[in-house]
Amino acid sequence: MNTTLLSKYDVAAPRYTSYPTVPYWSEPLPEPAAWLQHVSSAVQADRSISLYIHLPFCDSLCTYCGCNKHITKNHAVEHPYIQAVLREWAMYRDAMPVKPVLRELHLGGGTPTFFSPENLQFLLENILQDVEIAPQHDFGFEAHPWSTTEAHLQTLFNLGFRRVSIGVQDFDEDLMRLVNRRQTIDSVVRCTELARQIGYDSVNYDLIFGLPKQTLTHIQEDARYIARLKPDRIAFYSYAHVPWLKRSQCAYSEEDLPVGAEKRKLYEEGRRLFETEGYVEIGMDHFALPHDSLSKALGDKTLHRNFMGYTPYKTRLMIGLGASAIGDTWDAFMQNEKTIAEYQQRVQAGELPVLRSHVLDETDQSVRSHILRLMTTFETQWTPAEAEQEWLQQALGRLEPLVLDGLIMLEPFHIRVTEEGRNFLRNICMAFDARYWKKQPEGRLFSQAV
Numbered sequence: 001m002n003t004t005l006l007s008k009y010d011v012a013a014p015r016y017t018s019y020p021t022v023p024y025w026s027e028p029l030p031e032p033a034a035w036l037q038h039v040s041s042a043v044q045a046d047r048s049i050s051l052y053i054h055l056p057f058c059d060s061l062c063t064y065c066g067c068n069k070h071i072t073k074n075h076a077v078e079h080p081y082i083q084a085v086l087r088e089w090a091m092y093r094d095a096m097p098v099k100p101v102l103r104e105l106h107l108g109g110g111t112p113t114f115f116s117p118e119n120l121q122f123l124l125e126n127i128l129q130d131v132e133i134a135p136q137h138d139f140g141f142e143a144h145p146w147s148t149t150e151a152h153l154q155t156l157f158n159l160g161f162r163r164v165s166i167g168v169q170d171f172d173e174d175l176m177r178l179v180n181r182r183q184t185i186d187s188v189v190r191c192t193e194l195a196r197q198i199g200y201d202s203v204n205y206d207l208i209f210g211l212p213k214q215t216l217t218h219i220q221e222d223a224r225y226i227a228r229l230k231p232d233r234i235a236f237y238s239y240a241h242v243p244w245l246k247r248s249q250c251a252y253s254e255e256d257l258p259v260g261a262e263k264r265k266l267y268e269e270g271r272r273l274f275e276t277e278g279y280v281e282i283g284m285d286h287f288a289l290p291h292d293s294l295s296k297a298l299g300d301k302t303l304h305r306n307f308m309g310y311t312p313y314k315t316r317l318m319i320g321l322g323a324s325a326i327g328d329t330w331d332a333f334m335q336n337e338k339t340i341a342e343y344q345q346r347v348q349a350g351e352l353p354v355l356r357s358h359v360l361d362e363t364d365q366s367v368r369s370h371i372l373r374l375m376t377t378f379e380t381q382w383t384p385a386e387a388e389q390e391w392l393q394q395a396l397g398r399l400e401p402l403v404l405d406g407l408i409m410l411e412p413f414h415i416r417v418t419e420e421g422r423n424f425l426r427n428i429c430m431a432f433d434a435r436y437w438k439k440q441p442e443g444r445l446f447s448q449a450v
């Protein structure tokens with residue numbers, strides 16, 4: 001990759017799992033109950049829903065981790081947490097005028113496999129009895145290879161799960177020890193093989209590039225395991241270094257982190273090797289084999305992206321249950337209390353545990369559509385009427401240097417991201433980010449774009 005472009009565009013930039021990005025949520029709902037009205041209208045308009053359940057516990061701390069989690073070895077925490085999630089779910093069900101049709105269900109963490117299979121079964125049976133399950137549904141969960149047992153995989157399979165996302169990060173055991181992650185190559189192989197034997201039809205691996213002391217040799221070794229184990233999908237995440245938010249990232253020296261051109265090379269080597277193995281690059285940082293539903297959705301231009309990542313389905317309503325979970329009705333966002341204690345207390349008091357929210361105005365919704373199209377189809381277009389709007393004219397002004405640098409092709413009422421531009425998708429989306437440009441952050445908010 002062109003190193004001049006790399007140094008020019010390696011700036012702090014959001015990953016755009018939402019627009020507006022969470023730090024820019026500034027038009028809150030009038031009161032927590034207003035959120036349920038948004039949910040109710042969304043279900044009335046379209047019964048299909050996506051459900052995300054955040055299961056925040058982990059029994060040890062992986063120091064690189066940027067997720068919302070709580071470290072404990074005390075499994076007595078499972079029961080009260082599940083009770084709170086079910087109570088929260090009951091508030092949603094009571095507010096829905098019709099029975100929802102569950103299209104997508106994702107268990108994320110933390111470590112969902114921290115919970116016993118029996119407790120997961122209890123939680124999910126209670127939720128599933130209250131919904132109609134869409135004939136074409138997508139149920140998946142995040143599996144830590146160290147704690148995932150055959151009973152976890154079988155229990156969730158029996159409940160309709162067909163997709164498992166295995167946290168691998170890197171196959172090298174020394175590298176994993178350095179970030180305090182308990183994991184062996186054998187545990188990844190075992191988890192993969194068990195999932196396949198049981199009948200899961202999509203296995204995803206989460207890999208990270210840019211970890212401390214990670215080199216090209218590690219990526220090449222990872223690719224050898226990929227060639228052997230052939231996961232259907234790979235999420236190849238750029239390591240997000242945010243020590244001001246995640247203190248555990250101070251456990252290693254910043255000098256050991258590959259940055260800039262060195263970090264980018266890790267991605268490019270991974271991409272080259274995955275493509276040699278037949279993987280197709282999907283949007284940003286994701287790969288899938290051609291038979292996988294994500295590749296098909298890319299081809300059909302039906303690919304969607306929400307807080308759970310890339311998905312072949314689009315639902316208007318996403319409900320997030322559990323501490324820190326985010327809900328999305330397309331015209332509003334809501335995030336739950338982040339700490340487990342506050343989340344549980346508020347739910348137990350019969351209250352919706354809203355920490356923050358944002359109601360999207362018309363401009364937000366337009367910007368959101370453009371960013372979503374760029375992230376899923378590498379192009380976006382607008383109408384002559386939209387072109388008159390000030391925010392879009394300003395965005396087009398910000399895009400001019402990116403056109404000159406060959407990152408996008410500007411045509412009348414349309415832009416297309418070039419091959420080179422795909423490496424800078426976050427920067428291209430940022431040109432549309434009206435709220436960011438209206439008020440740039442004073443402190444550090446986002447990780448580097450590369």
Ligand SMILES: C[S@@+](CC[C@H](N)C(=O)[O-])C[C@H]1O[C@@H](n2cnc3c(N)ncnc32)[C@H](O)[C@@H]1O
Pocket residue numbers: 058064065066067108109110111112142143144145166167168169206207208237238239240241
């Ligand atoms: C909630 S975590 C994983 C679930 C499970 N606890 C595990 O470790 O296997 C979801 C994914 O986020 C990614 N992730 C976590 N911290 C990250 C960071 N700082 N930068 C980039 N990706 C990160 C990892 O790839 C991880 O598998």
